[in-house]
Amino acid sequence: MSRTQPSNGALTSLESALAALLDGLAPIAPSQLPLDRALGRIAAEMPSLAHARPARNTAMTDGWACRALDLAGASAYSPLPLMAVPVWVETGDAMPEGCDCVLEIDLVDSTGPIVQALAEAVPGQGVRRAGEDMEAGGPIVIAGQRLTAVDLLVARSVEVGELAVRAPLVHVIDVGAASGETFTAHLVADSARASGATVSDIETVARDTASIAKALDDRACDLIILIGGTGAGRADATAEALAARGALIAHNIALQPGRTAAIGRLDAVPIIALPGAPDQALAAFLALVQPVIDRLSGRSARRDATLPLARKISSTVGLAEIALLKQGQDRWEPLAIGDFSLDAMRLADAWLAIPSGSEGYPTGTSVGAFALRDPR
Structure with a gap:
């Protein structure tokens, strides 16, 4: 890809800038994370569920496991004697053989010498049937979607302790720290984490071309984000540093807020330089950074x-x-x-x-x- 910068005063359209960033960019390889670290990450493909859940009919409520046919005609006004004492089950217990419904505790009278049912039931009442939660062959998680607490509940219910995710590693370089704007770097880092990325750290560098260019060296990451130093001020050297490294693709994007943002690529790693002002950084993050993180994480289209x-x-x-x-x-x-x-x-x-x-x-x-x- 060519490394060119628009002439002074020229603006690169947002569409062109985004296309340049995404050109040839593919989702990263998935990794396994334990459930306590997977919340908010983007799910990757996993083997299908081998067995349906639940494996057997289970009780959905505490009560008496019965056969619905044995309860026909029972009511509070006409109690029906039962041949045997029903089996008591708790929520989640496997249903006893031959039982297809659960009666609540007060619908069976066992205080006298003869156990009596005080209500009818239909087959399946109070019962979760085998395979009703999840069918065999279905996905444990939906690849490309952000993992929620419910996804972790499903994983635990099928006894899966780790999930495959794509969490791009992002390195944040704070060029604006010298002017006291460190809060913008934290805004960007927190936004990247909320998008499913892993932020390695926030590195602070001096606001000069050599220091910024040196900070780009030997970064084992999937995306580099620079904060600050993108304007036309005397101390703004971020775009110049990218150009010095041969990494600059475009500086000054037709985007408001965020016009002074710059984009580049160092080898296969995309680089996005955001303005130091919080509102400009946020806007440029939404327009430029978030789509790149989504592509790297294999995220499905946002709703x-x-x-x-x-x-x-x-x-x-x-x-x-x-x-x-x-x-x-x-x-x-x-x-x-x-x-x-x-x-x-x-x-x-x-x-x-x-x-x-x-x-x-x-x-x-x-x-x-x-x-x-x-x-x-």
């Missing part, structure tokens, strides 16, 4: 939620703009576009990328937005 806009959104033609939205009563309420306050960032439920060729959307337009919290 968007489509709702009408509570009010119009105006956008600048020629720039892809990121809007933050809050979900109201069946509508998206725009909070910010092109410039985010911390308040808007913490209150937002979802985000929307407005294409560079659009002037925005009128009130009532249905738009698909991606969740910011607990995304599936």
Whole structure:
């Protein structure tokens, strides 16, 4: 791939920048993680379930295991004598041979010399049938999906102690630390972890070309993210350092916020340099970093939620703009576009990328937005 930088003043479209980052990028090899470390990771392919669950009919509630046919006609007004005392079962117990239903504790009277049923039942009442939870041959986890607490419950129920996941290793280099902007690096690192990646550490480097370029050496990782030093200030040397290493693909993206972001590649490892301001870093993370992590982790396409806009959104033609939205009563309420306050960032439920060729959307337009919290 060619390493070229637009001329001064030129902007690279978001679409072109993203295509360059994803070009030839494949999901990483899966690894095994114990269940207590797998939550939030992206599941990889695993062998199918060998046996159906449960293996036998089991009780769904505490009570008396009976045969439904033996209870025909029983009621509180006309108790039915039983030939033998039913077997007591607890939730999860295997059903005794010949029993196909469970009666609650107060529906069998065993206080007298003759045990009596006080209610009828239908076959299967209070019973989870064999194979009803999971069929043999089905997947233990859904490859490409983010692992949730329910996925871990399923794994434990089938006695699986480790899950196959793809968790890209991300190295974060904080160029903005010298200006006291370390909180932005933590924002990015935390966002990467929430996307299913593993962050090795946050390295702090001086804001000069040689130091930044040296920090790129010998990084055994799947993605490098630099924070800060991407602007046109005298101390902004990140893009220059990428160019010095022959890694720069583009600097200055037609993206708002996040225009000064830069992208590159060192051998097969993609590099994304984000601005040091929190709102610009967040927008560029959503637009550039998150798709790369998704590709590396083999994640399925993210689900968007489509709702009408509570009010119009105006956008600048020629720039892809990121809007933050809050979900109201069946509508998206725009909070910010092109410039985010911390308040808007913490209150937002979802985000929307407005294409560079659009002037925005009128009130009532249905738009698909991606969740910011607990995304599936």
